[in-house]
Amino acid sequence: MSQNHPYRSLQLPGDAPFELKPSPGKGWGAFATRRINRGATILRERPLFVVRKSNEQITEEDVRTAFQHLPPSAKQQFSHLRDNACVPFTHMTEAFAENSFAISNSVGPQASISPVHGLFLLHSRFNHSCIPNSKIPNTNNEIIASFATRDIMAGEEITFCYNTDFECRNRHERHQALRFICDCKACLPGTPFQQLSDMRRTFIRGLQYLTLGKDLNGQKQGSVSPIIVDPKLKKAAEDFSIPLSSRLFYNLLVMYLLEEEGLLDDFMAERLHPSILNIKALFITERNARIATLAMAQETWLEKFCMALRLYGRADVADHAVAEGLRKLQGLSVEQ
Numbered sequence: 121m122s123q124n125h126p127y128r129s130l131q132l133p134g135d136a137p138f139e140l141k142p143s144p145g146k147g148w149g150a151f152a153t154r155r156i157n158r159g160a161t162i163l164r165e166r167p168l169f170v171v172r173k174s175n176e177q178i179t180e181e182d183v184r185t186a187f188q189h190l191p192p193s194a195k196q197q198f199s200h201l202r203d204n205a206c207v208p209f210t211h212m213t214e215a216f217a218e219n220s221f222a223i224s225n226s227v228g229p230q231a232s233i234s235p236v237h238g239l240f241l242l243h244s245r246f247n248h249s250c251i252p253n254s255k256i257p258n259t260n261n262e263i264i265a266s267f268a269t270r271d272i273m274a275g276e277e278i279t280f281c282y283n284t285d286f287e288c289r290n291r292h293e294r295h296q297a298l299r300f301i302c303d304c305k306a307c308l309p310g311t312p313f314q315q316l317s318d319m320r321r322t323f324i325r326g327l328q329y330l331t332l333g334k335d336l337n338g339q340k341q342g343s344v345s346p347i348i349v350d351p352k353l354k355k356a357a358e359d360f361s362i363p364l365s366s367r368l369f370y371n372l373l374v375m376y377l378l379e380e381e382g383l384l385d386d387f388m389a390e391r392l393h394p395s396i397l398n399i400k401a402l403f404i405t406e407r408n409a410r411i412a413t414l415a416m417a418q419e420t421w422l423e424k425f426c427m428a429l430r431l432y433g434r435a436d437v438a439d440h441a442v443a444e445g446l447r448k449l450q451g452l453s454v455e456q
């Protein structure tokens with residue numbers, strides 16, 4: 121049956137390092153046909169068409185109009201996207217939502233004002249994993265590209281993570297967002313890895329709360345917080361009066377937990393590393409600055425964290441100014 125499946129008609133680039141084939145329990149998926157080295161490009165893809173609206177605003181009419189403007193061959197390609205292994209699509213908006221990606225709009229007078237969504241025939245064949253082996257970073261044009269975040273062996277399924285904040289979400293929360301049951305290593309119930317994974321991701325969310333002063337949705341948690349249970353600590357986080365020393369080892373601990381979870385890819389490291397270096401550069405008290413420098417000179421994230429723990433409970437001359445600066449940035453009154 122899979123021989124005459126419509127996906128067989130989807131055209132892959134000649135040099136694509138993957139093939140499309142059934143993925144048990146997930147419909148079809150993309151599988152490496154040769155080794156793909158960490159960092160290598162897997163696929164660059166143009167959208168079949170775009171809709172210049174946010175997800176919630178896209179109507180049946182928008183998708184139908186865009187579809188009607190397509191040449192016959194592109195129309196045919198779109199019609200190959202049957203049901204994505206879930207319930208058959210009854211609306212064009214469903215087919216669009218299941219096969220589209222938000223893309224940047226950095227060109228022209230409307231740059232970054234209006235959201236744009238593109239229909240991508242091939243990237244939307246990739247299945248999800250909470251510990252993926254590829255990533256599709258944001259770009260500043262309509263072409264999207266996927267990269268291997270670790271070495272991928274021939275025969276291995278290529279996956280990416282469908283949501284951006286899953287490193288802070290436990291299994292239950294991830295499945296609610298996905299609306300399907302993922303069976304990756306972090307989701308297989310009853311395994312020690314899965315239990316540790318939930319602990320790590322909850323811990324990462326708490327550490328982020330402590331350093332950013334707010335939760336994933338940008339909001340403060342209610343007075344009974346399931347994340348930060350100590351009211352004094354919660355208030356200190358929300359007032360940005362967490363001392364520099366704690367900020368350093370909270371951030372280093374996040375890096376270590378991400379690494380243990382298999383999520384510290386080069387993109388993630390590149391995004392998070394600069395803010396840790398900034399924290400290190402802010403220490404004024406000489407002994408603290410020395411320990412922070414020594415910590416950052418260690419080889420591994422665990423070693424950096426352990427060295428930074430020597431700062432535990434130590435105030436720094438810069439603490440007050442850092443807290444004031446952060447409050448100013450957030451538009452809060454400066455004196456607390």
Ligand SMILES: C[S@@+](CC[C@H](N)C(=O)[O-])C[C@H]1O[C@@H](n2cnc3c(N)ncnc32)[C@H](O)[C@@H]1O
Binds near residue numbers: 205303
């Ligand atoms: C964008 S499509 C991915 C390609 C799809 N498997 C297909 O056959 O066209 C997303 C759908 O694939 C399935 N899927 C993706 N990742 C999955 C996973 N980890 N576990 C189970 N189903 C998955 C779900 O039905 C989801 O709604």
